[in-house]
Amino acid sequence: MASPLTTWPWDNLGLFKYLLYGPLVAKVVHEMFYVEDSNLNSLWCFHLLILTGLRGFLHVLWNSYSNMLFLTRNRRILQHGVDFKQIDQEWDWDNFLILQTIVASMAYYMFPFLQNFPLWNVKGLLVVLLLHVGVSEPLYYWVHKKFHGHYLFTNYHSLHHSSKVPQSLTVGNAAVLEHLILTVIIGIPIIGATVIGYGSASLIYGYVLVFDFLRCLGHCNVETIPHKLFETFPFMRYVLYTPTYHSLHHTNKDCNFCLFMPLFDKIGNTLNKESWQLHKTFSSGNGSRVPDFVFLAHIVDVTSSMHAQFCLRSFASLPFRTRLFLIPFWPIALLSLFAMWVWSKTFLVSFYYLRSRLHQTWVVPRCGFQYFLPFATDGINKQIEKAILRADKIGVKVISLAALNKNESLNGGGKLFVDKHPNLRVRVVHGNTLTAAVILDEIPKNVEEVFLTGATSKLGRAIALYLCRKRVKVLMLTLSADRFQRIQKEAPQEYQSFLVQVTKYQAAQNCKTWIVGKWITAREQNWAPRGTHFHQFVVPPILPFRRDCTYGDLAAMRLPQDVQGLGSCEYTMERGVVHACHAGGVVHSLEGWTHHEVGAIDVDRIDVVWKAALKHGLRPVSSGSNMETN
Template sequence: MVAPLSAWPWEHLGIFKYILYGPLAAKAWYSWMYEDNILKDLWCIHILLICTLRGFIHQLWSSYNNMFFLTRNRWIKQQGVDFKQIDDEWDWDNFIILQAMLASMACLIFPSLNTLPLWNLKGFIASLLLHVTISEPLYYWAHRFFHKPYLFNHYHSLHHSSPVPHPFTAGHATPLEHLVLCAVIGIPITGSILMGYGSTAMIYGHVLVFDFFRCLGHSNAEVVPHEVFNKLPLLRYFIYTPTYHSLHHTEMETNFCLFMPLFDALGNTLNTKSLELHKKITSDSGKNGRVPDFVFLAHVVDIMSAMHAPFALRSFASTPFCMRMFLLPFWPLTFIIMLVMWGWSKTFLFSFYNLRGRLHQTWVVPRFGFQYFLPFATKGINKHIEEAILRADRLGVKVISLAALN
């Protein structure tokens, strides 16, 4: 028997789950077109905008994690995200739909939420204090509770099934867990409003900063330099790092905190390896990692296929390439990026995989297919290819293979 609230009610809808945003969009459109008081249903637009920004934050973190040419020397776990994990985390954004529904209910029940001022500094201070004093300890103890055998087996094990932390892993959990997270994120907002300090900016700020730090903790690339903690030792108790949270996924009886390791220290669950591992990863970031056994020197085919890169849209990139209409609005931006790559980019690491204990990497010459047929571009392309081959030779790469046009 399936445990209650362990599966999403719209999990079989696929991409059609986004129709659930339809009533909000329709109400906002109707109010704008046919009603005199446009501001009456402004909350619909705010909810849709916040949902969009939340998805954008997760996407930016995902893109950064998949830019191996930037992050390869700061990986926490050396293995890559495999296709199974991508499939399992496909619907990572279900929680955004859930919280949009709850926010809509709150706005309908309490119409006064639509009259909040744009800005109130006291609201930011109040929400921060409520987060530290209520949300952080609440999450800590709820998280520990979810590691009890029944709750872990029926709920929290889904989140821990992802072998490599990724920003999308932050959303990969059951409805019950995200309902608890709704309380964690909602208490500071609700408390600030009840105190009379609520504002639109406070709601936006609290939700988006919350998501930002959730993504940071689930990043597989360390972004916080250890020198920060050397200069400000107490700071290590007030902000976690990707390394800190990754240890929770390998040693699950430690590092339960939301964002503040202080509560792990108070609860005697702080992993003693956290600081040393963090220092090692950040100290080694300037060194070359493992030398690949095989390098395939590729090039970009065309502008449309460039959008199939894993650091663009991870889910789309995990499927065989085909032309999709939703890519067309991104064509001008990709064209500009192509021009920037033409002028300034160098050959970079695009992807990697391990096969029978050997590391295979794909390096990309920053040129598109049509550029190979431009006579004035030949010299620059040859220079990139030569430099890549010489670099591979210096590193000790055993085999290098060239794509057709290279």
């Protein structure tokens, strides 16, 4: 049985918990439209709603900043990413705002002096400061130490410490009892100043928002306070804590208990002696680790650009789909993309650990449609080249290119960059070898004939050559006899007859296995017989027009169970699933291969890469058991 005041009364309400604000909204509407002598200063519930909104927005902004790795990577304290478990655990992080709003609305009726207060009173600032330093700070320090006792920690405070990577939203991840006590600690200076006649609206707004700001600062996991401040003014070390200072408390629970002022840890002999030296290290930008592997992704469209952890962490942790709440933010996202194009820098969006190797994702700030504009080719290649050279400079071992970043017509599957910079230490990988392996694995072993569109592309060529060696007849749809013949000649003499050129979709009207590498319309799909399965490696995926047929997903693999710090979904993929080309780069890094994987796919390496992927715990999302597994 759970201890009292550990769970929230509205835990089972889901989104309906926000209806708890309904009475306050009704009170505001009534007073504004039906009470003649009401004014802005007397609308206590109105101020509560505004203040709650500002507080929530403040926490979200801090969370966004913490996850902007392109700005904060060198000053991150804990290098781990925020994983799905922590995100789910902190999903209802704003419960404390509901609680404190309810308590404050009750205080309106309990304390008559709150029913009318001035907009501004300078004397109140001094009183609040004195009460905070003299009462709230030592009270919090004492209570916090008590919560680290065995019973209180086990039953209450351990929930807060279960978040491995502190972030601003971690502030709300605590038991109800803790938030009730914190509400009292926040309320003491405000009520104290108001009781002696120095209260004001600006005092309440200012104190609460500064209080939240400093809590977010401590939990942000990014060192934002320059060490020169403490070197110039040594006394400031005991007046203002730092993110490094507070992170030490999360990793070492027997030190640094203060609210905002390390002075009380100094007095109580609980100050971690490494606090200042570590603070200097992180604030100087010397605490970051260089990733072994980088995946260079790209934006699909403006809406999908908001599917990043630094926008909405909870939204990024779910497979992407367009939602109504995104529409108002579309202009902001578009302006941000324009700014990134002007800035012209590749930026980081997420990272995680895979078997103790830091794995990061960088994004080229270009929308999908731009890759098909001829005049945009040079600009896109320039940004990809900058990313590769930057990875090479900082010591990255492998950089893998996402779908459009390795387009054959754009840069020959990455070959352009390898030829231009022959002395690259970083290995450039397109990952298509594993993509081909995943597609081939989906094809059942007993298949005797397949129909292949996009047959002369990198993937189409490799799939055709692999299947013909398995004595599978491949109907290759292409109008170019020369390109077909070049591919056919690559096959061993005894297997060349299994490759057949066709020029019309009608040729596949009796074939139930279609491998689609080129977008096809409903009319073209109608040539497939009933019961056909459409395997595909075309971007974007084809639309499922036929109800009497089945459609495969894009080639993807599920990451191994020991992945740590993964907290965002890759576009529309499920949690823990990545596109096969992404997984191909991961395998390249884990195996420590020293060759570049660019240009045409080496068919002889398809089985090698596949076995390596399975060895490291990666698994195909769907499988037809056509590939060798031993």
